[in-house]
Amino acid sequence: MPSGAAPLHRQIRAAIEAKILSGEWLPGTRIPNETELAATYGCARMTVNKALSELAADGLIERRRKSGSVVRQPVLQSAVLEIHDIRAEVETIGLSYRFEILKRQARQASRADCARLQIEEPVPVLALTCLHCAAERPFCLEDRLISLAAVPNAKNEAFAALAPGAWLIGEVPWSTAEHRISAVSAGPDASLLQRPLGSACLAVERRTWNAEQPVTHVRLIYPGDAHALVARFTPSKAG
Template identity: 60%
Template sequence: MADTNGREPTLHQRILNDIEGKIVSGEWPPGHRLPFEVDLAAQYDCSRMTVNKVMTQLAKGGLIERRKKSGSFVTQPQAQSAVLEINDIEAEVRSLNLPYSFTLKRRELRKATDADVRLLEVATGTRVLAMTCIHFAGPRQFCVEERLINLANVPEAATADFTSTPPGQWLIGQVPWSTAEHRIRAVSAAAEMASMLGISKGAACLVVERRTWSGLGPITHVRLTYPGDTHALVARFTPAS
């Protein structure tokens, strides 16, 4: 058997790599039920104990959930963001060991609308850049980014190529900020948002709205909408002195 001839570590790693690869690639999406242990043991011509060790390791890593009498299922990976930090979405996705990509869905140069004035706290008629991006974790939509940039203070954004670099990543690298504000709320997905996120209309979503300022004044307002089951916000703090 594998325990006595030295094959188990190599076979264990092969099974682990095969299953991890199918999960990370999206071939086995969240909710997919894995083959039963007895079937995997037969497939790899190994002991059920070897397969059980693999499944235990996958469960500890958060890739699968083991349910009594039902089997093992691929879990929905959950990203965490610190409430008081400005995080790069690509880094959040890669922290889940998933490939990152994004698409720029809309881009519009315009004079600030009444809604833009309220969100950015700029004067009526200020030129702004409005964009909508969809960020992906593997094959699944991770979040929708709706962003306004104040071109009075960031004029170079008007000609930046946001098809290759996402707006948030570009701003972090190009424009220093001195103050930020976060607002966090739960909403039900409207039809358009549900379509962009690939979820059902009315599904729970987590919305993070952020405004940033520099010494020149307002820089950007962004609304990030996540499917409610894929994201968590954390904060670490100490007692007030």
């Protein structure tokens, strides 16, 4: 090994990591086994094993008995206190993104709708169900209610180019947001996320207001094994 060169197991790790992060090896791709990699790099299987163990510890691959190692579906992190774009979440890690509007209904707000928007008098609303996909795999299920009193243009918007959340960010300013995060079990829509009924999911509920006027309420359901939420805080300065 040349002076100053990284140890061979680190070089193997870096080569595999580059293929994963570049998107050349997508989630679910089978990685060559230890014998194949040892032959490729002209080293002992123990060296390859060390590289694969580090990749597994970092969450990039999953090592399975008998079937070998595969690229793991990334566990994405979202900032809890931000109004973020799901497309940006997906594309940040190099995966292709698409969304599909599954249901759409304009109606007068029901009692349940009023509770979601925290309003007393019914207003016209638009109810949407949207599926977001990463690398053609279900990533997030969105159940959104938009107040047409606050965003009348939403009634005739096709959401062809932008998903509802991204469209709203550019359409109407928001002054206040409320978040609620909880662990839930996958319900009747579990099949849309390709998860078993009752499997663990992460639910993020968000309300936004423009001044005192409610804009939208959205419930985002993520598979619990493929998403994490983070937030960064700074200490308050006490008098």
